[in-house]
Amino acid sequence: MNLDNVLEIIKKNVSHFFPEEEFIKKYNDFLNNKRGPLRVKYGADPSRPDLHLGHYVSLKKLKDLQNLGFEIIIVIGDFTAFIGDPTGRSKTRPKLSKEEVQENAKTYLNQISKVLDIEKIKIEFNSNWLSKLTPYDIIELTSKYTISRMLEREDFKNRFNENESIYIHEILYPLFQAYDSVFLKADIEIGGEDQLFNFTLTREIQKAYGQEPQVIITMPILIGTDGKLKMSKSYDNYIAFNDEAFDMFGKIMSIRDELIESYYKLVLYQEIDEELKTFISENPRMAKENLAYEIVKLFYNEEIAKKVRDEFNKVFKYKEFPEDAIIYELREPETICDILLKVNFVSSKNEFRRLLNQKAIKINNQVINENILINQTTFVKVGKHKFLKILKHDN
Amino acid sequence: MNLDNVLEIIKKNVSHFFPEEEFIKKYNDFLNNKRGPLRVKYGADPSRPDLHLGHYVSLKKLKDLQNLGFEIIIVIGDFTAFIGDPTGRSKTRPKLSKEEVQENAKTYLNQISKVLDIEKIKIEFNSNWLSKLTPYDIIELTSKYTISRMLEREDFKNRFNENESIYIHEILYPLFQAYDSVFLKADIEIGGEDQLFNFTLTREIQKAYGQEPQVIITMPILIGTDGKLKMSKSYDNYIAFNDEAFDMFGKIMSIRDELIESYYKLVLYQEIDEELKTFISENPRMAKENLAYEIVKLFYNEEIAKKVRDEFNKVFKYKEFPEDAIIYELREPETICDILLKVNFVSSKNEFRRLLNQKAIKINNQVINENILINQTTFVKVGKHKFLKILKHDN
Known part of the structure; x- marks a missing residue:
């Protein structure tokens, strides 16, 4: 050469x-x-x-x-x-x-x-x-x-x-x-x-x-899922090689739109031409889905990439879930009630039970009827306006 | 106790x-x-x-x-x-x-x-x-x-x-x-x-x-023979335990009057009372001789202290030799001609020889007739007004 x-x-x-x-x-x-x-x-x-x-x-x-x-x-x-x-x-x-x-x-x-x-x-x-x-x-x-x-x-x-x-x-x-x-x-x-x-x-x-x-x-430094700091184990804003495919997909779906281009460039090694730029700016949701799909394919394979994309889209109807939802980093299994208390979505266990009865808590687009244990990346909606992304971290 | x-x-x-x-x-x-x-x-x-x-x-x-x-x-x-x-x-x-x-x-x-x-x-x-x-x-x-x-x-x-x-x-x-x-x-x-x-x-x-x-x-820091810096091997302003008795005596005789008191105090451990203060200020030459005598006694003995004091006084008539004579640090044997050239007491070997012939060079109060090798503390007078102390350093 x-x-x-x-x-x-x-x-x-x-x-x-x-x-x-x-x-x-x-x-x-x-x-x-x-x-x-x-x-x-x-x-x-x-x-x-x-x-x-x-x-x-x-x-x-x-x-x-x-x-x-x-x-x-x-x-x-x-x-x-x-x-x-x-x-x-x-x-x-x-x-x-x-x-x-x-x-x-x-x-x-x-x-x-x-x-x-x-x-x-x-x-x-x-x-x-x-x-x-x-x-x-x-x-x-x-x-x-x-x-x-x-x-x-x-x-x-x-x-x-x-x-x-x-x-x-x-x-x-x-x-x-x-x-x-x-x-x-x-x-x-x-x-x-x-x-x-x-x-x-x-x-x-x-x-x-x-x-x-x-x-x-x-x-160049790749910015992490928090959208601010360099991706680092110390900052817990990282997408790991060993993340399960669904978690990896979900974490990439949670990055900020401004970062999409840098991920295409630095992780996928794609040329950032006009076509890609337009695609990202006009349809960031789709650009991100494509990014997530390609990265999961990189670390797993095409079959798994397709599977988690479908799974993800099933639980997460297009556009319903806002990009800027609150993020909660999950380190070990916790009940949904404990998590909602921590992020101040509910102020007491009583309030949690009242919301459960009102069928106001949805997990991955499914209404829940009881306090369940969360152990993976999960999307939570409480009432009409409160959105939470629970991102699982293995450490 | x-x-x-x-x-x-x-x-x-x-x-x-x-x-x-x-x-x-x-x-x-x-x-x-x-x-x-x-x-x-x-x-x-x-x-x-x-x-x-x-x-x-x-x-x-x-x-x-x-x-x-x-x-x-x-x-x-x-x-x-x-x-x-x-x-x-x-x-x-x-x-x-x-x-x-x-x-x-x-x-x-x-x-x-x-x-x-x-x-x-x-x-x-x-x-x-x-x-x-x-x-x-x-x-x-x-x-x-x-x-x-x-x-x-x-x-x-x-x-x-x-x-x-x-x-x-x-x-x-x-x-x-x-x-x-x-x-x-x-x-x-x-x-x-x-x-x-x-x-x-x-x-x-x-x-x-x-x-x-x-x-x-x-x-406290003991100031060295240069009268400015702490006594130190690095500054070559020191009076060594291993100095020969005559050199030790001569070096102490060469310290500045302002330092006499500190040597009495720090080396001889003497109480600096009114009597001693008066002695030092009224007769620094004598105070220094006494100091030199006591320090040589400390490192040698009384007999040697007496001997070098007499020897020193023989070659060095009271008051003839000024306190602020130029000092030359002798590291290895050198001829008196070379030393006088270095300190600019003579400007050439010819001048040195002329002065020799004029009997104008005295070493330890003795006129010299030839270029001799210097290997110890020595007091030199050239003409009527030029005084040089050669202090021997072992290193």
């Missing part, structure tokens, strides 16, 4: 790809048999076992690179995970045991196999090298970067300027992550756009260790 | 001693046999083999504490030394080998034995525990302190505010130093006043590890 084609494939959908000239040199060296295949690193945090469509955006690009003959290395960040989350977002989360990490990593691989040919990828656990660093190694590593440059990272800068605590181990993380690339001699690193700082830092650390620095590829 | 006496001994000359109530509790527990002797930590950096009067100020206090029955632990910072100087002052200094560190440490002990009973002290090399820390241990340690609090340390703050680079390993050093106290379960740490930040940080790290924090004793 000629270089122009390769570059076109790589550049599709990416938000950053640089330095292009360094990539070209590496690739030409490969073509001229001066070196082996380019080594592409992708880091995965095994602290929670769910991959989601946000990861899919990067994995899809990895798939492209795999097809181009590059060597794909998935780095399972078990060293990081074992230690706990550095960002302070979930400080109280207990450290994972080695067994839990291994278990999570195994489910990761199953999920990754839905996108990549895992026979051909290399899986590396970063504890294999990071846990063997001596204090002298760590001092060497930390001597290669300054405090002020580290504090230029957006989240650190904000926290520092607002006098929020940044614990010293937190700034070690980007360095450990960089050391992964040093150890693996990564030629390319790929990840979400929020990794840009870390990847750039990594280039400098590689140079400081006398290595050729990695080429950077970042993918 | 009653508590008041103990407190009086401890407080003499110190610049900080706190928290007193914690000390009292520890000491009472010891008296009531609820615990063993209080453990006093003193850190020594073996990167250069010279102890000097600045160290003596702390060692003298350690001697007091040893006399009170406390357990003295000298921590040889060979972990730090092996890694190199963190302050960036001497970046290019090569890392020391293990053998060099051991060798330096040995000479340290010889020097310490001039002050403390080394049969009764414990010597600990901090590489014994610090080099065995795992990355997990280091992350735990670094998770106990924040960046912003670390940047409150005077030197870090100044460098940070002036956009000078602070490398990340530099902020690990106070934490490693703190870990020494954790590992040794130090009850008291003693050092120069410039250690106040590190010692206070150490209290917090000990608490974070569930330990009773150490009591802090800091000693």
